[in-house]
Amino acid sequence: MIELLREYLPAILLAVVIGFIVGFLILRPRQSVRLTDSAPLRPHMTAGRDRRSEANDVASEAAAAACDVSGEIIGAPVHRHLSGSRESLDDFHRIKGVGPKLAEMLNARGFTRFDQLAHLTPEEIDIIDEQL
Amino acid sequence: MPLIVEAFAMSLVGFSIGLFLAYLVALHLRANAEWRW
Numbered sequence: 753m754i755e756l757l758r759e760y761l762p763a764i765l766l767a768v769v770i771g772f773i774v775g776f777l778i779l780r781p782r783q784s785v786r787l788t789d790s791a792p793l794r795p796h797m798t799a800g801r802d803r804r805s806e807a808n809d810v811a812s813e814a815a816a817a818a819c820d821v822s823g824e825i826i827g828a829p830v831h832r833h834l835s836g837s838r839e840s841l842d843d844f845h846r847i848k849g850v851g852p853k854l855a856e857m858l859n860a861r862g863f864t865r866f867d868q869l870a871h872l873t874p875e876e877i878d879i880i881d882e883q884l
Numbered sequence: 885m886p887l888i889v890e891a892f893a894m895s896l897v898g899f900s901i902g903l904f905l906a907y908l909v910a911l912h913l914r915a916n917a918e919w920r921w
Contacts, residue, residue: 756894763891764898771902772909779910781917 842866857884 757764842865844855861880863869872880 756890760891760894763895764901767895767898768902768905771899772906773902774899775903775906776909779907781910781914 844869854884 844850844858844863844866845852847866847869850858858869861883
């Protein structure tokens with residue numbers, strides 16, 4: 753056996769080198785980079801996008817908060833008059849007796865949500881009634 | 885034993901030794917790449 757090894761030593765060494773190169777090429781740690789057209793949506797990207805929130809950014813959030821506080825101090829129900837950041841308006845046509853014209857009028861006066869109508873005080877209703 | 889078989893067997897042995905060495909090196913590289921505190 754020793755004799756055999758000694759006899760074939762150059763060939764064995766060559767085979768070792770070739771095997772090492774082949775094995776290294778196959779087994780080397782590789783990093784695969786996949787390129788896509790769209791960036792993946794990570795959790796922090798969607799965290800602040802609550803559709804029901806009244807504000808889209810820090811400034812309008814601060815404004816909403818200031819309205820809340822100041823409204824409480826002066827006793828005015830400010831909060832519910834804040835126009836929401838909802839992209840779609842509530843469909844006033846679904847209220848019985850409200851047609852397209854009245855819905856448009858209400859939208860023009862800044863009413864976009866059902867809860868804004870629901871929270872109207874009798875005085876406010878009178879004022880709106882007069883304007884219609 | 886024919887000479888060609890002998891030579892083939894020896895080179896196969898050498899090749900597998902080289903492959904094993906490459907495996908060890910790859911293992912080492914991967915272990916080094918792993919993050920540890």
